[in-house]
Amino acid sequence: MGRIYLDNNATTPVRPEVAEALARMLKGCYGNPATLYCIGQEAHVELEHARDVMAKILGCNREEIIFTSGGTESDNIAVLGVARANRKKGNHIITTKIEHHAILNPCKALEKEGWQVTYLPVDEYGMVNPEDVERSITSGTVLISIMHANNEVGTIQPIAEIGRIAKAHKITFHTDAVQSFGKLSVNVDELGVDLLSASSHKIYGPKGVGLLYVRKGTKILPIMFGGHQERSLRPGTENVPGIVGFGKAAELMAAEGPAEEARLLKLRERLWEGIKANVPHVKLNGHPTMRLAGTLNVIFEYVEGESIILSLDEHGICAASGSACTSDSLEPSHVLAAMGVPPEKSHGALRMSFGRENTEEDVDKVLEALPKVVEKLRSFSPIYKDFLKQQTA
Amino acid sequence: MGRIYLDNNATTPVRPEVAEALARMLKGCYGNPATLYCIGQEAHVELEHARDVMAKILGCNREEIIFTSGGTESDNIAVLGVARANRKKGNHIITTKIEHHAILNPCKALEKEGWQVTYLPVDEYGMVNPEDVERSITSGTVLISIMHANNEVGTIQPIAEIGRIAKAHKITFHTDAVQSFGKLSVNVDELGVDLLSASSHKIYGPKGVGLLYVRKGTKILPIMFGGHQERSLRPGTENVPGIVGFGKAAELMAAEGPAEEARLLKLRERLWEGIKANVPHVKLNGHPTMRLAGTLNVIFEYVEGESIILSLDEHGICAASGSACTSDSLEPSHVLAAMGVPPEKSHGALRMSFGRENTEEDVDKVLEALPKVVEKLRSFSPIYKDFLKQQTA
Amino acid sequence: MAYSEKVMDHFRNPRNVGEMKDADGVGKVGNPVCGDIMELYIKVKDETIVDAKFQTLGCGAAIATSSMVTEMVKGQKLEDALKISNSMVAEALGGLPSQKMHCSVLAEEALQSAISDYRKKKGE
Amino acid sequence: MAYSEKVMDHFRNPRNVGEMKDADGVGKVGNPVCGDIMELYIKVKDETIVDAKFQTLGCGAAIATSSMVTEMVKGQKLEDALKISNSMVAEALGGLPSQKMHCSVLAEEALQSAISDYRKKKGE
Numbered sequence A, B: 001m002g003r004i005y006l007d008n009n010a011t012t013p014v015r016p017e018v019a020e021a022l023a024r025m026l027k028g029c030y031g032n033p034a035t036l037y038c039i040g041q042e043a044h045v046e047l048e049h050a051r052d053v054m055a056k057i058l059g060c061n062r063e064e065i066i067f068t069s070g071g072t073e074s075d076n077i078a079v080l081g082v083a084r085a086n087r088k089k090g091n092h093i094i095t096t097k098i099e100h101h102a103i104l105n106p107c108k109a110l111e112k113e114g115w116q117v118t119y120l121p122v123d124e125y126g127m128v129n130p131e132d133v134e135r136s137i138t139s140g141t142v143l144i145s146i147m148h149a150n151n152e153v154g155t156i157q158p159i160a161e162i163g164r165i166a167k168a169h170k171i172t173f174h175t176d177a178v179q180s181f182g183k184l185s186v187n188v189d190e191l192g193v194d195l196l197s198a199s200s201h202k203i204y205g206p207k208g209v210g211l212l213y214v215r216k217g218t219k220i221l222p223i224m225f226g227g228h229q230e231r232s233l234r235p236g237t238e239n240v241p242g243i244v245g246f247g248k249a250a251e252l253m254a255a256e257g258p259a260e261e262a263r264l265l266k267l268r269e270r271l272w273e274g275i276k277a278n279v280p281h282v283k284l285n286g287h288p289t290m291r292l293a294g295t296l297n298v299i300f301e302y303v304e305g306e307s308i309i310l311s312l313d314e315h316g317i318c319a320a321s322g323s324a325c326t327s328d329s330l331e332p333s334h335v336l337a338a339m340g341v342p343p344e345k346s347h348g349a350l351r352m353s354f355g356r357e358n359t360e361e362d363v364d365k366v367l368e369a370l371p372k373v374v375e376k377l378r379s380f381s382p383i384y385k386d387f388l389k390q391q392t393a
Numbered sequence C, D: 001m002a003y004s005e006k007v008m009d010h011f012r013n014p015r016n017v018g019e020m021k022d023a024d025g026v027g028k029v030g031n032p033v034c035g036d037i038m039e040l041y042i043k044v045k046d047e048t049i050v051d052a053k054f055q056t057l058g059c060g061a062a063i064a065t066s067s068m069v070t071e072m073v074k075g076q077k078l079e080d081a082l083k084i085s086n087s088m089v090a091e092a093l094g095g096l097p098s099q100k101m102h103c104s105v106l107a108e109e110a111l112q113s114a115i116s117d118y119r120k121k122k123g124e
């Protein structure tokens, strides 16, 4: 049975060109780029080439790019690093209620150390109001961190607008672009950001690699200490093959550009139209238009998300409830909660996120399985039974 | 021209079996192990298998192993994590002058926050005296961190003896086993350690992966915050292919066992005997017997290490001066300095570290090139000229 | 997190699922805010559970424990059924992930609640 | 860190290497503690450097800058040679890694020192 992978916001399969680049690096280019001899220098050249690719995509200088071990590390360096470097200037951070835990949890750790954190609300579509950002700024604000696109519902934030506010108030501005990098335009000057996080495994690159853009002049401290690598902001022998794979993946995304996004959008809309037509009691989560092309988050009332996932899995379909990173926990989605979705509804949320391997055929197969799955689960559901009784009463 | 790679302490080429395992993972097993559907669960199984392999090698429980992004991160979690978790208990750390910067630099960062750090001296062979450890313990000591085997000179420390001292005083004990893991026995109970760091790329595994053993009950805090992965001590989507590669590499090292070490020792001694016979004014660094089988660190007087490396590179030979991580800096080796080697001598140090691809033929080729290289460089050397004049005077 | 084969079997093919219109006892536990609701129905004859059914909204573990507990109680004396603990249900399923153990608690509670409903109805 | 091809060429095939027994001026700079020692020898005729040689202990950049500076000064008037700055040496080598710029400073100093030695010897 062919599998239909609809969890591309959680992680993506490495694409063949990237796997090839990795294999080539593993075979022939194993050197430590800090070393002087040929093998080390070859690795150095490959590393710097990947940096150039990223600099071009971000519209920045090569020296402003720090390769990390992933999105979580990039986010942590940004939040903890900027906070610690500016301890004397203030103790206030502005972020949102819908950030990934890689932002929320370092913020919570800082709160324990006496920092004040404002978690901005969002509207019913998951959108932050730039005016809220401006209103929250105090004389002690040293960092604003607001994600570019949300991983659960796909809503795209008005980063450029917030960037102008941050700049006007001379406050360091970070965006978690883990979900948007390679998909939306991430020119750092257009966005007006001082820091930006990205992760390789979300764009068909290898796991265990990420990057942090750090605008020249930004005050920041490392969270780990060791060798001189990555301007001492990220010490440790560089994962050169991984970085080269990330570079290749980013290059290919950039080359494909908006065409692939348009294709994903079509698939997503086909699926959503099909769901609406075939499954009663569904509700779309996320912004109707300002949303990642590949993200579809739907509430199926009267059922629970995990049971949908397990049932879809029997049909060879892989999807997620809420974000993959929280699927181990029982908490209802903090993102949907912030959007005003009550927990009894948000438990029925299903996230289907498209990627380059998905086809129209996939959508049609999902549309065949999903209504049956939901119907079966509803047939077990005591609250659906109660609902039906009310209807007929 | 075939290359002779003699810098295996810096990094190693990924062995074919590991490259195969990686390719297999990249192709078929890209899931996020936190997810419930088949692809995620398959990744979960692979991840836990690698954890079992490590647990067997270390003689510990699987839950005590945290996969990280490398040796530097493991060392930082150990030092910063144990220190921060024990802030109320004390503010003193004991380590040595010859640690890797991945230990020294987090210690220095803690000193800035008010911690006291004792950097123990070593003898001329780079050996720590366990009595010095015991004498340095105060009522405020919360961590002892002493490396298992030194990366520059290969000296192996009396970890088990120090472990007994740490245990008697109930002090958390960490060892940086990045250079010994897979080469020496690293049974955590025999060594008596509470934490142990290892890195994949030193044993023919992929770069960007490492592990930290954390004995059950050890008080420790994370240095990054995010998802629930690795018991929240190392959040972020797991680099499953990398971890599987690391597991495979460790498994193969364990299977080969002491036979390979004996082979490396023979190669190393052949090289050292040849150098002594063919190059005047040389001196061995490191312990004569308690030393990593593959490490040979030699001072060539009246020449400078980098110029030897660059010259050897012309002959297709890759070697290091001091440690690879410090080759970007101009400081003479802090390890040799701690061993009492004056800077004017330590600038002439060359490290040749053997690995599984090296052969007797390699040694013989080095013995052909090295004497010529040193002779040529000495012919430019003003202090060698002065020395010769003194001799004839 | 990973479910055992047994859990997945009971999730895929839940035994005794459905409403029981003429139940002698009904236990309702959980609430929609937590995402788990279980309704357990029992039919009792001579202090013995002769039939059991359930309806459940919830995760895989919630459905599987509901299914398992109905299997376990059928044919049991009420006094024996009351001895069925959450860990017995979990064990019968080949274990549950730690973060899902609360589902087995729900199953135990649903059973207790159905039996006490039966006793109440009987006027005990 | 990476050296330019020019640096590597001068390192591999250093020009004007060796002692000059009958030098008119000798400049010695650096010290063994830092790992870099340069000795620069010049032969002067009519205020013009007609020959230059060097001996250097040091890294690749130290040897390459020594070699380059001897090439640059040959045939130069002393007053022009004195205008040779470290960055001119580095530039002539196609640039130096930032942590190696100090080697070009050493080369400049060695040249200055050799010229002042010559002037001193001449009794100026």
Ligand SMILES: Cc1ncc(COP(=O)(O)O)c(C=O)c1O
Pocket: A009, A010, A070, A071, A072, A073, A075, A100, A102, A147, A149, A150, A151, A176, A178, A179, A199, A200, A201, A210, A325, B235, B236, B237
């Ligand atoms: C928005 C966002 N930020 C951060 C992360 C963390 O990235 P990683 O898992 O690569 O550490 C993710 C993905 O998990 C994400 O979706």
Ligand SMILES: Cc1ncc(COP(=O)(O)O)c(C=O)c1O
Pocket: A235, A236, A237, B009, B010, B070, B071, B072, B073, B075, B100, B102, B147, B149, B150, B151, B176, B178, B179, B199, B200, B201, B210, B325
């Ligand atoms: C003893 C020792 N500790 C720590 C490290 C750091 O490991 P990594 O470069 O994998 O971060 C190294 C190697 O560079 C090492 O030799």
